[in-house]
Amino acid sequence: MGMRPTAGYRAALWLMAWAMNLSVIGIIGARSAPGGDLPFLQPITNPPLPIPRDSQWSRQPLDHFILAHLERVGLSPARETDRVTWLRRATFDLTGLPPTPEEVAALEADHSVGADERIVDRLLASPRYGERWAQHWLDVVRFADTHGFEVNTERPNAWPYRDYVIRAFNRDLPYDQFIREQIAGDQWGEDAATGFLLTASALLPGQIGADEPSKRLARQDALDEIIVNIGQTFLGLTIGCARCHDHKTDPISQHDYYAMQAFVAGVEYEDRDLRTPEANALRAEEGALKTELAQVQADLTRYTPRVGETSDHQSLADGSAKPDLGPTAALPSENAVAVRQLKERQKRIEARLAQVAIGQRAFAGNFRQPDLIRVLRRGDPEQPRDEVAPAVPRAMGALELPKDAADPQRRIALADWIASPRNPLTARVMVNRIWQGHFGTGLVDTSSDFGRNGGKASHPELLDWLASEFIASGWSLKHIHRLIVLSATYRQAATPDSQGEAIDAESRFLWRFPPRRLEAETIRDAMLAVSGHLNLAMYGRGFDLFDKRGGLTGFKPVESFDVEGRRRMIYAHKVRREREAVFGAFDCPDAGQSTARRRESTTPIQALNLFNSRFTIDEAEAFADRVQSEAGPDIDRQIQQAYRRALARDPHPEERVEAEPVVRHHGLAVLCRALFNSNEFLFLP
Amino acid sequence: MSHTPEKLSLPGRQFLDRRQFLSGSASALSAIALTSLLGQDRLLASGTLSIQPARPFAPRPPHYAARARNVVMIFCAGAVSQLETWDYKPALIPLDGKPLAGGPAVTFQGPAGELARPQYPFRPRGQTGKWVSDLIPQLAELTDDIAFIHSLTSKSNTHGPAENFISTGSVLDGFPSVGSWISYALGSENQDLPAYVAIPDPRGVPQAGSNNWGPGFLPAVFQGTPMSASEPIRHLSPPPGISPTSDRAARYLLERMNARHLTANPGDEKLAARIASYELAARMQLSVPELTRFDDEPAHVLRLYGADDTANPTKAAFARNCILARRLVERGVRFVQLFNGAYASGGDLNWDGHSKLKEQYDKHAAILDQPAAALIRDLRQRGLLEQTLVVWCTEFGRMPFFQKGAQGRDHNPDGFTCWFTGAGVKPGVSHGATDELGQRAVIDIHPLYDFNATLLHLLGLNHERLTYEYNGTQRRLTNVEGDIIREVLLSS
Numbered sequence A: 001m002g003m004r005p006t007a008g009y010r011a012a013l014w015l016m017a018w019a020m021n022l023s024v025i026g027i028i029g030a031r032s033a034p035g036g037d038l039p040f041l042q043p044i045t046n047p048p049l050p051i052p053r054d055s056q057w058s059r060q061p062l063d064h065f066i067l068a069h070l071e072r073v074g075l076s077p078a079r080e081t082d083r084v085t086w087l088r089r090a091t092f093d094l095t096g097l098p099p100t101p102e103e104v105a106a107l108e109a110d111h112s113v114g115a116d117e118r119i120v121d122r123l124l125a126s127p128r129y130g131e132r133w134a135q136h137w138l139d140v141v142r143f144a145d146t147h148g149f150e151v152n153t154e155r156p157n158a159w160p161y162r163d164y165v166i167r168a169f170n171r172d173l174p175y176d177q178f179i180r181e182q183i184a185g186d187q188w189g190e191d192a193a194t195g196f197l198l199t200a201s202a203l204l205p206g207q208i209g210a211d212e213p214s215k216r217l218a219r220q221d222a223l224d225e226i227i228v229n230i231g232q233t234f235l236g237l238t239i240g241c242a243r244c245h246d247h248k249t250d251p252i253s254q255h256d257y258y259a260m261q262a263f264v265a266g267v268e269y270e271d272r273d274l275r276t277p278e279a280n281a282l283r284a285e286e287g288a289l290k291t292e293l294a295q296v297q298a299d300l301t302r303y304t305p306r307v308g309e310t311s312d313h314q315s316l317a318d319g320s321a322k323p324d325l326g327p328t329a330a331l332p333s334e335n336a337v338a339v340r341q342l343k344e345r346q347k348r349i350e351a352r353l354a355q356v357a358i359g360q361r362a363f364a365g366n367f368r369q370p371d372l373i374r375v376l377r378r379g380d381p382e383q384p385r386d387e388v389a390p391a392v393p394r395a396m397g398a399l400e401l402p403k404d405a406a407d408p409q410r411r412i413a414l415a416d417w418i419a420s421p422r423n424p425l426t427a428r429v430m431v432n433r434i435w436q437g438h439f440g441t442g443l444v445d446t447s448s449d450f451g452r453n454g455g456k457a458s459h460p461e462l463l464d465w466l467a468s469e470f471i472a473s474g475w476s477l478k479h480i481h482r483l484i485v486l487s488a489t490y491r492q493a494a495t496p497d498s499q500g501e502a503i504d505a506e507s508r509f510l511w512r513f514p515p516r517r518l519e520a521e522t523i524r525d526a527m528l529a530v531s532g533h534l535n536l537a538m539y540g541r542g543f544d545l546f547d548k549r550g551g552l553t554g555f556k557p558v559e560s561f562d563v564e565g566r567r568r569m570i571y572a573h574k575v576r577r578e579r580e581a582v583f584g585a586f587d588c589p590d591a592g593q594s595t596a597r598r599r600e601s602t603t604p605i606q607a608l609n610l611f612n613s614r615f616t617i618d619e620a621e622a623f624a625d626r627v628q629s630e631a632g633p634d635i636d637r638q639i640q641q642a643y644r645r646a647l648a649r650d651p652h653p654e655e656r657v658e659a660e661p662v663v664r665h666h667g668l669a670v671l672c673r674a675l676f677n678s679n680e681f682l683f684l685p
Numbered sequence B: 001m002s003h004t005p006e007k008l009s010l011p012g013r014q015f016l017d018r019r020q021f022l023s024g025s026a027s028a029l030s031a032i033a034l035t036s037l038l039g040q041d042r043l044l045a046s047g048t049l050s051i052q053p054a055r056p057f058a059p060r061p062p063h064y065a066a067r068a069r070n071v072v073m074i075f076c077a078g079a080v081s082q083l084e085t086w087d088y089k090p091a092l093i094p095l096d097g098k099p100l101a102g103g104p105a106v107t108f109q110g111p112a113g114e115l116a117r118p119q120y121p122f123r124p125r126g127q128t129g130k131w132v133s134d135l136i137p138q139l140a141e142l143t144d145d146i147a148f149i150h151s152l153t154s155k156s157n158t159h160g161p162a163e164n165f166i167s168t169g170s171v172l173d174g175f176p177s178v179g180s181w182i183s184y185a186l187g188s189e190n191q192d193l194p195a196y197v198a199i200p201d202p203r204g205v206p207q208a209g210s211n212n213w214g215p216g217f218l219p220a221v222f223q224g225t226p227m228s229a230s231e232p233i234r235h236l237s238p239p240p241g242i243s244p245t246s247d248r249a250a251r252y253l254l255e256r257m258n259a260r261h262l263t264a265n266p267g268d269e270k271l272a273a274r275i276a277s278y279e280l281a282a283r284m285q286l287s288v289p290e291l292t293r294f295d296d297e298p299a300h301v302l303r304l305y306g307a308d309d310t311a312n313p314t315k316a317a318f319a320r321n322c323i324l325a326r327r328l329v330e331r332g333v334r335f336v337q338l339f340n341g342a343y344a345s346g347g348d349l350n351w352d353g354h355s356k357l358k359e360q361y362d363k364h365a366a367i368l369d370q371p372a373a374a375l376i377r378d379l380r381q382r383g384l385l386e387q388t389l390v391v392w393c394t395e396f397g398r399m400p401f402f403q404k405g406a407q408g409r410d411h412n413p414d415g416f417t418c419w420f421t422g423a424g425v426k427p428g429v430s431h432g433a434t435d436e437l438g439q440r441a442v443i444d445i446h447p448l449y450d451f452n453a454t455l456l457h458l459l460g461l462n463h464e465r466l467t468y469e470y471n472g473t474q475r476r477l478t479n480v481e482g483d484i485i486r487e488v489l490l491s492s
Helices: A007-021 A061-072 A083-095 A101-109 A115-125 A127-141 A159-170 A175-188 A191-198 A212-234 A254-264 A277-302 A310-317 A333-357 A407-418 A426-439 A460-472 A477-485 A498-503 A520-531 A604-612 A614-631 A635-647 A653-666 A668-677 B010-037 B159-168 B178-186 B209-213 B244-264 B269-291 B299-305 B313-330 B357-381 B448-458
Strands: A374-376 A384-387 B070-076 B110-115 B122-125 B130-133 B146-153 B196-199 B335-340 B388-393 B397-403 B409-412 B416-422 B429-431 B441-443 B468-470 B473-475
Touching: A061 A460, A061 A477, A083 A101, A083 A115, A083 A127, A083 A477, A101 A635, A115 A127, A115 A477, A127 A159, A127 A212, A127 A426, A159 A175, A159 A191, A175 A191, A175 A407, A175 A426, A191 A212, A212 A254, A212 A407, A254 A374, A254 A407, A277 A333, A426 A460, A426 A477, A460 A477, A520 A614, A520 A668, A604 A614, A604 A668, A604 B244, A604 B269, A614 A635, A614 A668, A635 A653, A635 A668, A653 A668, A653 B244, A668 B244, B070 B178, B070 B313, B070 B357, B146 B441, B146 B448, B159 B209, B159 B448, B178 B196, B178 B335, B178 B448, B196 B209, B196 B313, B209 B335, B244 B269, B269 B313, B299 B313, B299 B357, B313 B335, B313 B357, B335 B357, B357 B388, B357 B416, B388 B448, B397 B416, B416 B448
Parallel strands: B070 B335, B070 B388, B146 B429, B196 B335
Antiparallel strands: A374 A384, B110 B397, B122 B130, B146 B416, B388 B416, B397 B409, B468 B473
């Protein structure tokens, strides 16, 4: 999906031409500024493929890099895993769901040339792919449906950005355009995309102190969140440190920080009208409904009794009076009927009005004349120093705009600079995130910090090779997924090996596939998929995890979910700070700060939640019902079907023997509850 | 972050004199303690900590020897007025009802009104003669053992960010809480209970909610587990309808499945850790209900805390939370956070006394005073204060003037009081001072970073070395700040 040449885009082109004439936009890349020797600020190379001694193992070019490195450190790759394990791994990785028994059977039946390639194509074409990978992205940008801080009120129009991200992944929107739209999507008619700018916690006007210093500090905090988000998400740079002092290790001065802030100084944390056909239709309907409502209300006033009942008069007209207690009783009966009908109509209109209000707007920012940005001593808004113009860090280029540049120009220029194939960080950072999504750890293990404090790349040439491949493919994420999932590296078994453990305990060199626990959302989604309860309805307003959608603390969790609540967890209304009552304990981010990579901790609270929660019991029972209807009354067949659904395999003979008396005496749901808690279910194989 | 006094009130000078006297008398003892500390710098040498996944709460030694092994933190949400509690400002009495010349026209919530005298009488207490308000008569009796810090400052004048700041060292959401840092560093002495328990107030949770006990970017195992005397740990037992035999059957199948899976994947630590977590969960199912049953608490103990106060059920519930705190400490739980006060309510549910401060504080102090004082006394009586640090804190203070048209005080982050008592704390100290109206810290100004650095130090943790790598930065509770407030240490 390419860029549409809208008026905004033409304006951007014009701006670029103008800027180049004035030699304002300079080269992108390292200059001889302090810190410019950072490895990831060097231009991306396209290294030749290494030639490993074993010429048979590789399936993909990337395997050459992995194998050559393993040979260099004296390790050899693990055996190739069986195809069903590979299918289960790839299905979880690409869609966040387990394969169905039918998909397993189809795989086992198909040994034709290109069978695996077709499976990967199927997984990448599934709408479940976007739901899975959007979650990784939302972690990084710390997306939530509430404003955060103590009042934590609902942010009712945040979800269009979540849907935008899902759609972008599903249609394989070229990543450079994905960046441009999130920073300046208003220029391409992608209004929801700029929700990216405002994903942080924000103090609302009523929460900010009435005094001027409080207001200045709140505005600075709001701008800081935007530019920190841009820096860490797209560039893998922790620029926030430079708010108060020059970055201690990376080439970002305090001046650079405020110059970056100036690019977004015209952004306000507010809703903006969506301009999609759907939103326009809703707005048109809303207008018509309001006209109709006014007419109904005018009609109602005509029936109001004349004798001085002012308060009842008003309550009747605004519909708040109860029908049986209102003054209608005093009216002639034919009038009472008419009033009742009008009020029913009014109620219908109001209900529909509430529905059409949803989906017209997105919390995606309003754009205005930018604030004047100054360097602030120690980051203190009460100690302003020199005024700065929008500019990128000096060590990274010479892009600088005039101090009076208007808002869209600023954001477009920044977006284009980031989304350039010549920016040394952008492609590297993103291919590394994809790698991390598949192997648990990136080639650079600090996926949002490519600075000097960040980790070193385990395979620097491979990182560059992938980045080059990414750009050459037209910034196609699906292209990179395909390379990885079809590689010999990815097909390795997860079996531990003493030599591997001794040399490289964390499998950074990938002598095996590093097993990992499923994430919170994946566990919940997988339980629903296995139980047959999963509701695949996509998009829109999120379902409730708590008794309220925002506000002061004291959220009471929903325990039993209806159909709406059995959607994939990415469609949950995400309350910042409140971890979901069962799965939140599985290191589910609370959207306070960016989560570049999920922790994987193990706690007794997780065990209690997964073993004892109403959710688990409900889904275990649904799972048992489903298996019974699929397998019939024979207990052995039930056990077999339960294993196939949950673990994509048949039970071993001793497992059948163990399970049989339990199922016979205590019911199938007991086995289902145990399966949901088993390590085999909870770990990516 | 010590600062020379710009201007010193008469009471301020008196306090200073008394402080110097006390520090002089304690110096010999301090010297002995100090020499015993030298050369005992153990563990955590490079700041990297290795946690066994299967035993995340295994006790770990501190950086250096310290008296305090556990912490009870009494967190009064809503910003307790220093002027009605610990920071006596008699200069306000003659100025009552007069405008503050040169004062701010507008503060957090709106236009400033006139200066207001302390709303409660103060009187000298104990051996030190420390002036404390009649608002909290029972806590006031403990001042001989307390080390007050009167000159704290916060980075925010808004409850949410300010609670974040005192609890996590950052005004932003998403950073690890102090209790998480401590349980990450030290593990726990009890392997059958969580290392860190957060006890919300009976009226609700504070304004920054679970941020106050959240793990931030630390592993989730180190987050505070919320529970109270009336609300047990969630999912501690299966929902109604699951019979004990079917529960045991499910557990049996699960154990068999996991054991077989581990055999097929020998030596995989993560799998072993998950198995261990189910075993710990099973032990918690046995040990947690006993914690809140209180069968073994004699009537005089319940009475001491006020847990028998039928006329004030909120107080009785808070008292039961205080008893729970003691029971947790007795069982070796590392960090217990006890909240007094809930969320924003215009001051009705917490200490946010904007409108009718006296009326609201009468109510809140009646809930806090007896149970909290009883907790400290009980800990001392049982010898637990020898190894337990008690922290009393609040997110910021309040203004010396009322808000325009109101009988309450607005937010004030520029000078307020928190205190320590118990293990490792020098008793009877009043450190730092606000100006004579109690508006700004002027002597020995300490940002809350210093308070948290001192708290860690009291547990034998060097705040500059207790780090965790996040996004390529070695993060600390104290960011790049923090000076230990040595004046409140027994052995400084």
